[in-house]
Amino acid sequence: MGFAFLEHPDRCSTNLALAACRAPIIQLRSLPEIHRRLTGQGFSMLSPVLDWRLTTGQVTLSHCGSRSVGMALVGDCINLAFHLSSMANKTLPAPIVLGPKTASWVVQELPLTDLGDQEIRGRTDQGHLFGIQLT
Structure with a gap:
């Protein structure tokens, strides 16, 4: 599982949210070509299946331990993103899923x-979710 964090100086903007959404669209569209190149070089593999879960919200960068590598992001949107990632390819019918704020x-x-x-899972309330339609 990968994790990305887009920092913004003041508050979220449409441009930042669009950039966060367009990155997985581009990645998803590039998968067939990547698979073709790898199998063309003799790698025997199934086509990769990837998915993304995007949330928006306030987070805190916190020290975990005494070393600088022990930094962690904490906040409700971080928890939501991780819980959504556990639902990947299981219950959500879209490869790119957005939380309500991002949507x-x-x-x-x-x-x-x-x-x-x-x-x-792990939340008392239901989450209203959206998927990006891929063309």
């Missing part, structure tokens, strides 16, 4: 599918 920033620019309210 609200990009809904005017990207085609979204309403995935409805979903039970999210």
